[in-house]
Amino acid sequence: xxxxxxxxxxxxxxxxxxxxxxxxxxxxxxxxxxxxxxxxxxxxxxxxxxxxxxxxxxxxxxxxxxxxxxxxxxxxxxxxxxxxxxxxxxxxxxxxxxxxxxxxxxxxxxxxxxxxxxxxxxxxxxxxxxxxxxxxxxxxxxxxxxxxxxxxxxxxxxxxxxxxxxxxxxxxxxxxxxxxxxxxxxxxxxxxxxxxxxxxxxxxxxxxxxxxxxxxxxxxxxxxxxxxxxxxxxxxxxxxxxxxxxxxxxxxxxxxxxxxxxxxxxxxxxxxxxxxxxxxxxxxxxxxxxxxxxxxxxxxxxxxxxxxxxxxxxxxxxxxxxxxxxxxxxxxxxxxxxxxxxxxxxxxxxxxxxxxxxxxxxxxxxxxxxxxxxxxxxxxxxxxxxxxxxxxxxxxxxxxxxxxxxxxxxxxx
Amino acid sequence: xxxxxxxxxxxxxxxxxxxxxxxxxxxxxxxxxxxxxxxxxxxxxxxxxxxxxxxxxxxxxxxxxxxxxxxxxxxxxxxxxxxxxxxxxxxxxxxxxxxxxxxxxxxxxxxxxxxxxxxxxxxxxxxxxxxxxxxxxxxxxxxxxxxxxxxxxxxxxxxxxxxxxxxxxxxxxxxxxxxxxxxxxxxxxxxxxxxxxxxxxxxxxxxxxxxxxxxxxxxxxxxxxxxxxxxx
Numbered sequence: 114x115x116x117x118x119x120x121x122x123x124x125x126x127x128x129x130x131x132x133x134x135x136x137x138x139x140x141x142x143x144x145x146x147x148x149x150x151x152x153x154x155x156x157x158x159x160x161x162x163x164x165x166x167x168x169x170x171x172x173x174x175x176x177x178x179x180x181x182x183x184x185x186x187x188x189x190x191x192x193x194x195x196x197x198x199x200x201x202x203x204x205x206x207x208x209x210x211x212x213x214x215x216x217x218x219x220x221x222x223x224x225x226x227x228x229x230x231x232x233x234x235x236x237x238x239x240x241x242x243x244x245x246x247x248x249x250x251x252x253x254x255x256x257x258x259x260x261x262x263x264x265x266x267x268x269x270x271x272x273x274x275x276x277x278x279x280x281x282x283x284x285x286x287x288x289x290x291x292x293x294x295x296x297x298x299x300x301x302x303x304x305x306x307x308x309x310x311x312x313x314x315x316x317x318x319x320x321x322x323x324x325x326x327x328x329x330x331x332x333x334x335x336x337x338x339x340x341x342x343x344x345x346x347x348x349x350x351x352x353x354x355x356x357x358x359x360x361x362x363x364x365x366x367x368x369x370x371x372x373x374x375x376x377x378x379x380x381x382x383x384x385x386x387x388x389x390x391x392x393x394x395x396x397x398x399x400x401x402x403x404x405x406x407x408x409x410x411x412x413x414x415x416x417x418x419x420x421x422x423x424x425x426x427x428x429x430x431x432x433x434x435x436x437x438x439x440x441x442x443x444x445x446x447x448x449x450x451x452x453x454x455x456x457x458x459x460x461x462x463x464x465x466x467x468x469x470x471x472x473x474x475x476x477x478x479x480x481x482x483x484x485x486x487x488x489x490x491x492x493x494x495x496x497x498x499x500x501x502x503x504x505x506x507x508x509x510x511x512x513x514x515x516x517x518x519x520x521x522x523x524x525x526x
Numbered sequence: 527x528x529x530x531x532x533x534x535x536x537x538x539x540x541x542x543x544x545x546x547x548x549x550x551x552x553x554x555x556x557x558x559x560x561x562x563x564x565x566x567x568x569x570x571x572x573x574x575x576x577x578x579x580x581x582x583x584x585x586x587x588x589x590x591x592x593x594x595x596x597x598x599x600x601x602x603x604x605x606x607x608x609x610x611x612x613x614x615x616x617x618x619x620x621x622x623x624x625x626x627x628x629x630x631x632x633x634x635x636x637x638x639x640x641x642x643x644x645x646x647x648x649x650x651x652x653x654x655x656x657x658x659x660x661x662x663x664x665x666x667x668x669x670x671x672x673x674x675x676x677x678x679x680x681x682x683x684x685x686x687x688x689x690x691x692x693x694x695x696x697x698x699x700x701x702x703x704x705x706x707x708x709x710x711x712x713x714x715x716x717x718x719x720x721x722x723x724x725x726x727x728x729x730x731x732x733x734x735x736x737x738x739x740x741x742x743x744x745x746x747x748x749x750x751x752x753x754x755x756x757x758x
Contacts, residue, residue, distance in 0.1 A: 437636070442608060443640075445605070520579050
């Protein structure tokens with residue numbers, strides 16, 4: 114019985130929406146925008162999270178990193194020493210990485226620095242291309258494959274040879290349709306021989322889409338113009354060690370190498386993928402909270418619209434309310450009718466918002482490398498939030514309607 | 527007592543108006559038996575609208591008592607009054623007061639919705655009520671697709687569908703031409719003949735002439751209460 118009344122309410126609500134299209138559309142718009150923001154943001158954040166997780170998984174779940182300094186979240190510095198804790202830590206060096214490679218149980222250590230610089234070939238030139246300087250074994254820790262040609266050898270690496278592996282994107286831009294292996298290009302004005310084409314696994318924020326050139330690290334430090342002091346290591350433990358065991362060994366080896374006394378703190382940072390993900394999560398969570406606050410403002414605006422349209426609706430239908438009361442509707446039944454109407458309004462807005470949010474997600478998917486996907490919880494949250502908005506903001510007009518005096522209401526013109 | 531549908535005693539209704547109190551009813555006593563057909567008349571300001579609101583349980587008196595079908599209803603809460611209206615009273619208004627966007631059938635079903643009757647039974651009873659007023663062929667029309675007389679028949683069907691102990695009509699022909707008025711009054715007479723208790727509030731003597739008893743109010747008091755020989 115309550116059900117049939119609810120359906121009647123929905124029917125009445127849809128009727129009155131149809132009768133006042135523009136007014137209803139404006140009200141719905143407010144709710145729809147709020148919902149759209151929630152859905153699109155949730156989708157984008159899910160996409161970013163997923164892409165980070167995927168990238169880390171490709172690295173091999175056991176790889177961990179050594180940084181000069183690492184702290185989760187955003188680091189803010191005013192340039193002073195106490196606001197810049199990383200200044201207390203000495204730079205990591207290639208020698209340290211080479212030392213760590215010899216620690217028993219460690220399968221591989223690669224080191225890496227990167228920069229952005231000019232790359233040209235013939236008439237084609239780009240002013241800012243991603244240039245990566247990698248130590249040996251980088252394919253192992255980085256994932257991806259050499260599709261054509263070869264990687265640079267340990268010898269070329271040690272000698273600082275002018276050889277380059279480029280990714281398929283850069284190849285496509287420099288020599289469309291041609292085989293780039295054996296051709297020549299200039300990086301930071303210096304000539305390099307292309308020896309291989311690298312295809313990356315899909316990765317974060319469109320790195321897979323941006324043209325990149327990979328050169329031996331020893332060559333990188335000679336030719337590149339870069340921000341010095343931020344060499345990082347990626348460490349892959351052997352199968353005989355657990356990740357914490359491997360981290361302990363690396364920490365001990367690095368402390369011994371640097372001659373730290375037992376009382377001294379580590380002057381470097383070890384970061385496992387879990388920790389990286391954790392810090393990333395906390396960042397996206399903060400971001401998401403801000404977006405949630407913004408979209409709830411949108412929902413509030415929609416809610417105020419709901420109040421307005423419902424107040425008008427109650428006034429317009431004073432007589433109808435009087436008739437319904439004369440026929441035996443109790444306060445609660447009148448209240449219920451108008452609440453259902455308000456909830457229907459917001460629910461329609463919610464559905465519109467979800468469609469818009471879905472469209473936006475599709476657009477993000479197509480136009481950016483973020484694999485955005487609408488998570489189920491955001492749909493549930495959006496429906497719940499807009500229903501609550503509808504009921505909350507419908508409460509006042511509905512209770513006003515329910516308290517109308519039937520005699521007055523029947524007399525209303 | 528048991529055959530009295532309505533019994534009011536010393537009924538008083540006062541309205542506050544600009545700091546003063548206006549007495550619309552000043553101690554009215556009246557009984558209406560089952561299957562009576564009563565017209566309530568009186569000039570404007572005589573208190574007949576007030577009385578009709580009180581009899582219809584749309585309003586509560588400031589003083590006095592009202593027994594409707596044996597139940598004291600003068601001190602009930604709003605929601606209890608709503609239940610009484612739903613069960614005991616069928617309203618017919620001057621302006622029909624049908625829901626404009628609902629079909630005739632749906633309009634007639636409405637009191638049953640509030641009575642909590644299941645949808646199948648609701649439909650059956652609404653169809654029966656519409657058939658009773660001769661509108662079985664117009665059930666799915668909306669009010670704006672019906673003539674004035676047909677609209678008032680829908681309203682009558684709606685008033686009857688709950689089998690109320692009292693049919694209360696407020697100027698039921700006020701918006702109708704004289705031919706249609708006669709038609710509606712014939713419906714009332716038929717219902718009366720079938721045993722329905724009817725109270726019609728009107729200022730038109732020609733309408734009141736259809737009733738078997740005419741109660742005239744003046745200044746919030748009973749002025750006259752006469753049997754109508756012609757109709758009886």
